[in-house]
Amino acid sequence: MSAPVSAVLLASGLSRRYGSNKLLEPVDGLPLYRRAFAALPAPLFHRAAVVSCYDEILRAAEGAGYLPVFNPAPEEGQSLSLRLGLAAVAEGSAAVLFSVCDQPRLTQESVKALLTAHQRRPGRITALSHRGCRGNPVIFPAPYFPELMALTGDTGGAPILRSHPEALQLVEAASPAELEDMDVPPHR
Structure with missing residues (x-):
């Protein structure tokens, strides 16, 4: 029997470099956050949460x-979203997958490959990558939850990965485009 993996989608970014809420921007006719929902459908996971400060995204997440x-203080940085999301899904979870919502080319196939690799070696931190370069999403097993809950500021799980390089296993994405995030509008 496989260990239960939950998911946290991080959708509280203030899009400072983008200039507007990029998560609402359509990519191939679908808002960026909905593309994340499609790549990481809730039924794939034991529990799934979306952390956001945006009402539209929170309403759509429930649906x-x-x-x-709800993230009441997105200006505090990514660590608050990580902590809020982890607190919401940790109970009963052997691991949690964290994903940003601004990777428009991430595919469900790569997410499933990531989950499969994690199930084979559930004690490892498992990250999507391309040619050895780590990207997102990343799955953290339960022993790392206390370190995730201790994060502060505008940082994700990178400090934990730097502290435990021996624990990391990489899973090759089908395409390097899957790891690319959308930080500036396409017309710039």
Whole structure:
């Protein structure tokens, strides 16, 4: 039997470099956050949450089967979203997958490959990559939850990965485009 993996989608970014809420921007006719929902459908996971400060995203998350988690202080940085999301899904979870919502080319196939690799070696931190370069999403097993809950500021799980390089296993994405995030509008 496989260990239960939950998911946290991080959707609280202030899009400072983008200039507007990029998560609402359509990519191939679908808002960026909805593309994330499609790549990481809630039924793939034991529990799934979306952390956001945006009402539209929180309402849509609930309709897509995610637990909506309000982030009251997105200016505090990514670590707050990580902590809020982890607190919402940790119970009963052997691991949690964290994903940003601004990778428009991420595919469900790569997410499933990531989950499969994690199930084979559940004690390892498992990350999507391309040619050895780590990207997102990343799955952290439960022993790392206390370190995730201790994060502060505008940082994700990178400090934990730097502290435990021996624990990391990489899973090759089908395409390097899957790891690219959308930080500036396409017309710039």
